[in-house]
Amino acid sequence: MSSEDYHKLPKFMQEKIKVPGIEEIKPSFFTRLTIPEEMKTLSIFSCRILPDGNLIILDYRKRQLLLFSNDGIFIGIVVTFTQETYDVCFVRKRTVAVALGASNQTKLVDTEKNKIIQTIKLSHNCYGVASDGETLVISNNDRQSTRMNLNDMSHTILERMERLxxxxxxxxxxxxxxxxxxxxxxxxxxxxxxxxxxxxxxxxxxxxxxxxxxxxxxxxxxxxxxxxxxxxxxxxxxxxxxxxxxxxxxxxxxxxxxxxxxxxxxxxxxxxxxxxxxxxxxxx
Missing domain, CATH: 2.120.10.30 (TolB, C-terminal domain)
Structure with missing residues (x-):
């Protein structure tokens, strides 16, 4: 439950459900990725946790999407891109979206079949990506950003969101x-x-x-x-x-x-x- 929803509840319910305050947030270390010796030149621009607990790493240097297990062990290369890679996000099911910078493209990747399944072409740089499963927002670190409906692939320009x-x-x-x-x-x-x-x-x-x-x-x-x-x-x-x-x-x-x-x-x-x-x- 979010803090916004929490504060909408009656006081007697708030007493039963406690949302932590900012001072209570204290991360505890669990593990670190075990990077194979031949991969120690990687440059991590983005890292994500998939719903099954596995971990996705985006290597900018070799333009690769890499998969690790939930305990940090390298599983394999998902996809290698020809364009520069800047960000990745989980979309839904087994699909992630990868932002490809000045190519003005974002690609949807099937992480189980290890292949690109769709290319989204925009009129602007694709730098950051985020999704809630229904929409995909693609940021541009120069001009406006774009919000895309994943069901019909229609899109809306977010003109006030510049240089994100x-x-x-x-x-x-x-x-x-x-x-x-x-x-x-x-x-x-x-x-x-x-x-x-x-x-x-x-x-x-x-x-x-x-x-x-x-x-x-x-x-x-x-x-x-x-x-x-x-x-x-x-x-x-x-x-x-x-x-x-x-x-x-x-x-x-x-x-x-x-x-x-x-x-x-x-x-x-x-x-x-x-x-x-x-x-x-x-x-x-």
Whole structure:
């Protein structure tokens, strides 16, 4: 239940159902991805948790969609693209959407059959993607964004949503990051701005996701941290930092049903002087 729904309940019901406050959010480490030696040059731009618990990683360097088990073991390459890859999101059933940047394309991929099943062509850059199963929103880090109806593939231009980087959807609202301006914003389904957060804890925010209660999580890349924002945008708190092993995070996702969170990070192995990228998995 979201905090919005919680506050609509009668007080006697609120007493029985407790939505945690922002101070109670404390991730506990579960595991990290085991990256095969030959893949330690990967560059993780996005990471997602599939409904079955498996993990999807988007490697920008080799333009590959990679599949890992829920305990972090590499399963295989799903698809290799010819265009630059920027973001991935789960759509429905076994399908994910991958944003392909300046090619102005987003491709739908069947993760079980390991093949591209549809190409969506737009008039703008495709940088961030987010879906609720019925709609697909594609952000453009230059001009307006697009909302697409997945049932009939009709689309609407969201003219007020310009220069968005990564995006996420929750209860009809659209959430996005503006890295250069250190901002996290919330819009309604038509692209009308609802709130904006700029906070000293947020430095070059990239990936963004929400939990089941509507708390907003963002990867604050330049200060090596994960920051959570209250559903109304009024409170902000760092929940993971460099002290927890986080370094230059980009991708983040939460399975709202299980409370499992994945965060990309650079890491240096013992007896090694070379950073490589992996992802940490937490329970929130």
């Amino acid at each position: 980087d990564c995006i996420s959807l929750f209860q009809g609202n659209i959430y996005g990051t503006f890295p250069e301006e250190n901002k996290v914003c919330c819009y309604d389904s038509t692209g009308e701005p609802l709130w904006t957060v700029q906070h000293q804890d947020i430095d070059y925010p990239l990936g963004i996701t929400l939990d089941i209660n509507g708390f907003v999580y963002t990867a604050s890349s330049r200060n090596d941290s994960i920051v959570v924002i209250s559903p109304d945008g009024k409170s902000c708190k760092t929940i993971l930092s460099e002290a927890d092993g986080i370094k230059e995070p980009i991708g983040i996702d939460i399975n709202r049903e299980t409370g499992i969170m994945i965060v990309s990070s650079k890491i240096m192995e013992d007896r090694s002087y070379t950073d490589f990228e992996t992802a940490f998995v937490y329970k929130i």
